[in-house]
Amino acid sequence: MNAAAPQLELRRVVKRFGGVAAVDGVTFQVEKGEILGVIGPNGAGKTTLLNCINGVHRLDGGDIRWEGVSITGMAPHRIAKLGIGRTFQIVRPFGSMTVRENAAVGALFGSAAARRGPKEAFEIAEQVLELVGLNDKAAYPVSALTIPDRKRLEVARAVATRPQLLLLDEVMAGLNNVEIDEALEMVRAVHATGVTVLVIEHVMRVIIGLCRRAIVLHFGQVLAEGEPEVVLRDERVIQAYLGERYAKRLRASDGPQDAR
Amino acid sequence: MIATLEPLLKVRGLTAGFNAGPVLFGVDFDIGTGELVALVGANGAGKSTFLGVASGLVRATSGAITFAGEDVTNARPEALVQKGVSHVPQGRRLFGTMSVERNLLLGAYLRRDQDVRNDVARVVDLFPALKDKLSREAGTLSGGEQQMVAIGRGLMARPKLLMVDELSLGLAPNVVDRLIDVIQEINRQGTALILVEQDVLVALDVADRAYVLENGRVALSGTAAEIRDDRGVRRAYLGL
Numbered sequence: 001m002n003a004a005a006p007q008l009e010l011r012r013v014v015k016r017f018g019g020v021a022a023v024d025g026v027t028f029q030v031e032k033g034e035i036l037g038v039i040g041p042n043g044a045g046k047t048t049l050l051n052c053i054n055g056v057h058r059l060d061g062g063d064i065r066w067e068g069v070s071i072t073g074m075a076p077h078r079i080a081k082l083g084i085g086r087t088f089q090i091v092r093p094f095g096s097m098t099v100r101e102n103a104a105v106g107a108l109f110g111s112a113a114a115r116r117g118p119k120e121a122f123e124i125a126e127q128v129l130e131l132v133g134l135n136d137k138a139a140y141p142v143s144a145l146t147i148p149d150r151k152r153l154e155v156a157r158a159v160a161t162r163p164q165l166l167l168l169d170e171v172m173a174g175l176n177n178v179e180i181d182e183a184l185e186m187v188r189a190v191h192a193t194g195v196t197v198l199v200i201e202h203v204m205r206v207i208i209g210l211c212r213r214a215i216v217l218h219f220g221q222v223l224a225e226g227e228p229e230v231v232l233r234d235e236r237v238i239q240a241y242l243g244e245r246y247a248k249r250l251r252a253s254d255g256p257q258d259a260r
Numbered sequence: 261m262i263a264t265l266e267p268l269l270k271v272r273g274l275t276a277g278f279n280a281g282p283v284l285f286g287v288d289f290d291i292g293t294g295e296l297v298a299l300v301g302a303n304g305a306g307k308s309t310f311l312g313v314a315s316g317l318v319r320a321t322s323g324a325i326t327f328a329g330e331d332v333t334n335a336r337p338e339a340l341v342q343k344g345v346s347h348v349p350q351g352r353r354l355f356g357t358m359s360v361e362r363n364l365l366l367g368a369y370l371r372r373d374q375d376v377r378n379d380v381a382r383v384v385d386l387f388p389a390l391k392d393k394l395s396r397e398a399g400t401l402s403g404g405e406q407q408m409v410a411i412g413r414g415l416m417a418r419p420k421l422l423m424v425d426e427l428s429l430g431l432a433p434n435v436v437d438r439l440i441d442v443i444q445e446i447n448r449q450g451t452a453l454i455l456v457e458q459d460v461l462v463a464l465d466v467a468d469r470a471y472v473l474e475n476g477r478v479a480l481s482g483t484a485a486e487i488r489d490d491r492g493v494r495r496a497y498l499g500l
Contacts, residue, residue: 041434041435042404042430042435043402043403089430146303146304148303170430174429174430175303175458176300176303176458176459176460176497176499177460177498177499178498178499179302181499202431202432202433205499241432241433241434242433242434243433243436244434245433245440245462246433246434249461
């Protein structure tokens, strides 16, 4: 533990599949307490990067450090215990269990989980469901949840592991603008409890609404990094990722909020 | 679109749902030959259920559906495909371990003519990115390419009406651009299209008309421009 070190640091991280480098020498830092956006084309390596951070993939090169200490090669459950939680793009709740039970499962894993029994796990589940706005539906079977609520539950399960850093993988895909705004409130509420957030999204409304800093990945490398307002007007980013329609809408509107 | 023509798909008083109860309540909906219509609304409003009924996957409990002047209420899915209704489902639903070409050919499963191979070439013309990938397993393609295969598979049945559920789901903005360009090209070639889309602005940009579903009912319908400028819609769906 090094007080001066960033909370998370990636140094020239490489992950190959066959001959293809899905992540090809990525270096960046996540500061404690920030909300960092990661955007980029389909296949740019965003999800692979999350899988490297939380230990699903073994690195082919480089190093990942948590509070100054290397976690490269560590198993996913140990990384979760250190305080890195994540959501998955395709949500897979336990279908036969209630919303409350699903959240409680999260509380039985992750940081400090060894000290928790079921009773405490259910207490944590209550708090977390309140935080994400699902407390009214705690007794529902998962099958009764709408898509936006399923996304909330996915976040709740990750937050119940009590992470210090939360990795969100496209939790807002498939939501309309108003549903997205509600989900942004949820992420802000989680962030306000002191959780650092790294968010992957294709919806710029999310990146602009949450992040002070964004990283653009392209072919496994960092193409651009900076404030969203600047990054999203970067000609290379428009070329590689946003496209002309988005750029036009951005220029036509007073601000990016109009452009989604 | 000339108003006096009989619509290609005409839905009247449609009520439908699942065991838990109805999802759609008395929906009226028309789309004309060659029209591009957007169907928007919150999650759970009934948009996918509507497409499910129109493609024969979900039973109508009351109401009537006609397609090209013929009653097709609760017709079987394969009968509807044969009549010219293709459905590109949410989440693409490709056969991931089959090749791209096999996936496309499955879209022509009911056809007995000899033109099927030519139509694969037609799909590749529309989506040049698929050209070198016909023998690849569909599951190894990027999300955007998978969506291209799903649309291509729908076209292989030579539909008069193509219904696309959540075109932009999980896709990068420039990929959505390219797909929208192709959607417009398909439409120009004479296929009517229903676009269900969460990115409402994208859908309204290219649609002729739009319907807004709310809790299983049509809350509003009109030209795309009217819907885009409607204050209630701007507040409720566009978040403006």
